[in-house]
Amino acid sequence: MKNIVTVTLNAALDVTYHVDSVQPGHTHRVTQVRTRPGGKGVNVAAVLTQLGEPVIATGFAGPELGAQLPGFVPIAAESRRTVTVVSAQDGTATLFNEPGPEVSAAEWTQLLARFDRLAAEASVLVLSGSLPRGLPPRAYAELIGRCPVPVILDTDGEPLRHGIAARPALVKPNADELARLLGRQPDLPADCVALGVPVAATLGAHGAVLSTADGVWTARPPRELAGNPTGAGDAFTAALARGMAHGTPWPRMLADAVALSAAAVLSPVAGAYDPAAYRDFTDQVTVEES
Amino acid sequence: MKNIVTVTLNAALDVTYHVDSVQPGHTHRVTQVRTRPGGKGVNVAAVLTQLGEPVIATGFAGPELGAQLPGFVPIAAESRRTVTVVSAQDGTATLFNEPGPEVSAAEWTQLLARFDRLAAEASVLVLSGSLPRGLPPRAYAELIGRCPVPVILDTDGEPLRHGIAARPALVKPNADELARLLGRQPDLPADCVALGVPVAATLGAHGAVLSTADGVWTARPPRELAGNPTGAGDAFTAALARGMAHGTPWPRMLADAVALSAAAVLSPVAGAYDPAAYRDFTDQVTVEES
Numbered sequence: 001m002k003n004i005v006t007v008t009l010n011a012a013l014d015v016t017y018h019v020d021s022v023q024p025g026h027t028h029r030v031t032q033v034r035t036r037p038g039g040k041g042v043n044v045a046a047v048l049t050q051l052g053e054p055v056i057a058t059g060f061a062g063p064e065l066g067a068q069l070p071g072f073v074p075i076a077a078e079s080r081r082t083v084t085v086v087s088a089q090d091g092t093a094t095l096f097n098e099p100g101p102e103v104s105a106a107e108w109t110q111l112l113a114r115f116d117r118l119a120a121e122a123s124v125l126v127l128s129g130s131l132p133r134g135l136p137p138r139a140y141a142e143l144i145g146r147c148p149v150p151v152i153l154d155t156d157g158e159p160l161r162h163g164i165a166a167r168p169a170l171v172k173p174n175a176d177e178l179a180r181l182l183g184r185q186p187d188l189p190a191d192c193v194a195l196g197v198p199v200a201a202t203l204g205a206h207g208a209v210l211s212t213a214d215g216v217w218t219a220r221p222p223r224e225l226a227g228n229p230t231g232a233g234d235a236f237t238a239a240l241a242r243g244m245a246h247g248t249p250w251p252r253m254l255a256d257a258v259a260l261s262a263a264a265v266l267s268p269v270a271g272a273y274d275p276a277a278y279r280d281f282t283d284q285v286t287v288e289e290s
Numbered sequence: 291m292k293n294i295v296t297v298t299l300n301a302a303l304d305v306t307y308h309v310d311s312v313q314p315g316h317t318h319r320v321t322q323v324r325t326r327p328g329g330k331g332v333n334v335a336a337v338l339t340q341l342g343e344p345v346i347a348t349g350f351a352g353p354e355l356g357a358q359l360p361g362f363v364p365i366a367a368e369s370r371r372t373v374t375v376v377s378a379q380d381g382t383a384t385l386f387n388e389p390g391p392e393v394s395a396a397e398w399t400q401l402l403a404r405f406d407r408l409a410a411e412a413s414v415l416v417l418s419g420s421l422p423r424g425l426p427p428r429a430y431a432e433l434i435g436r437c438p439v440p441v442i443l444d445t446d447g448e449p450l451r452h453g454i455a456a457r458p459a460l461v462k463p464n465a466d467e468l469a470r471l472l473g474r475q476p477d478l479p480a481d482c483v484a485l486g487v488p489v490a491a492t493l494g495a496h497g498a499v500l501s502t503a504d505g506v507w508t509a510r511p512p513r514e515l516a517g518n519p520t521g522a523g524d525a526f527t528a529a530l531a532r533g534m535a536h537g538t539p540w541p542r543m544l545a546d547a548v549a550l551s552a553a554a555v556l557s558p559v560a561g562a563y564d565p566a567a568y569r570d571f572t573d574q575v576t577v578e579e580s
Binding site: 031062095096098099 | 314323338
């Protein structure tokens, strides 16, 4: 059985601080520190693992993060950290995202060699997240161009624009990313269709739109969910990757992705979903063809 | 010439994040990340180095921090981080202080061996900051008891209470630490005198009080200073250590410490002072005997 391969070029060490409450201008005693490897593709791989799918995660990792991500290409600079400060008082999360390391040309060459080796044996490739400094905005386009299997692309800005031009099998923007790509508020599903490649666009609590050469579908989640939206998009992508690897029909893949994404909102950490909720939601998502 | 030795048992990696503004519940793009070794004794040593005094810094350091603090006893757990988020909009600093690592009995034994070796060749010892988990609250008292040279103690809570009982040459609380020690607002200088050991208490913008067997003095800074108060107390301690190493008379030592501390407020980073301001302030600090 072939692996799904996820690529995270700007992986992170996700750090969570628990504090009583966040007060700008004050000193906070952190009562609990949790760290885990993160970044969108790392989360996608974690969800696929929970789904029982064979998956390999790769990308770049600095010295500290690399100790926890042995399948990643080592780089000299430290990977970025994200610090999420959780307030015990009101449960809100305040995030601080470091800009990330600079990658050298030699490190990029090593990544390409590992990518080619993994892509040759993969069922589906997933390219997720921002690019670290030092890589050209065409980096994802280059990976798509040299990949012999279907690629799902989840990124933003110029890397997304260049990536679409390289014609991936599917792109997964959210509403904000679509708006940045278009330079205006998107008109859905028309703007997805106009991109000329299959697009699965997530719309937060409103569900998702899938536009392909075979049809256009809209899916709505069972209900509004309170919880942790971090990683919901990565669970959505994980479901798309599994669907493509198994040849699942488009509308069923979309319904599954919306259900899994909703179940991820109920999980307290990114890269995981609530299995009971996922089972329930699978029958409750509505899909309409337009 | 003998060295001043500073001991930092709970050293930290001080991380500074620059953001546009701090908004609880939101995601912040960090525009700049700076890291440096920190902790009170590390700052004291940095100020002494800037003063041209021979100094050796020791303590505990985890794997990451240890690479930057070669004179420290390595421990298995990572040292704590402090994250200071500086807002470009209003210049305020929001601090998040991790709780720190756990130190094993074997690591404490190694620290004692290094301490004894350094103390035998030192002019003055400076013990600064909180204790990491795993050490008894009597840890500083034990170091004071086995030290053949004068010790300056700058800590808080139970470690301060036990440390005072071990009769250091000088303790340096601030007003908050004195209040916690007494369980009420301090009455100065009477409460310092009552502690039965020499006390140099810092009072923020109000200056400092020094109580010794030879007399009691109060020093006032030249004026209210706007700037970075982080590390001002460590500059104060550095001046005390230099004064003790050189046998400076008490009132001159106090005036010097207040001037250096005020000059540290004008420096943007802890562990440094503004040299021109220090020269000016040295003549402007007023000292009164009571």
